[in-house]
Amino acid sequence: MFVAFPDSPEGKLGVARFKAECCLRGLPLKGRWITPDEVVTAFPDSSKGKLGIAHFKVACCLRHLR
Numbered sequence: 001m002f003v004a005f006p007d008s009p010e011g012k013l014g015v016a017r018f019k020a021e022c023c024l025r026g027l028p029l030k031g032r033w034i035t036p037d038e039v040v041t042a043f044p045d046s047s048k049g050k051l052g053i054a055h056f057k058v059a060c061c062l063r064h065l066r
Contacts, residue, residue: 009044009046009048009049012042012043012044012049013043013044013046013048013049013052015042016039016042016043016044016049016052017052019034019038019039019042020039020052020056020059022034023035023036023038023039024056024059024060024063036056036060039056040053040056040057043056
């Protein structure tokens with residue numbers, strides 16, 4: 001998907017964090033808006049991924065995103 005991120009758990013976590021920043025800042029990625037649901041599904045199913053989802057949900061709550 002992204003050239004700079006390897007296809008590994010760490011790479012998937014990096015992609016998810018990047019998408020989260022785009023979503024929270026209201027920036028398009030490849031010409032389209034990233035939804036919060038898309039960000040949540042991008043996080044890997046790991047302890048770091050679950051923690052990332054929790055942090056993202058808190059940030060969304062604080063910004064009133066759905």
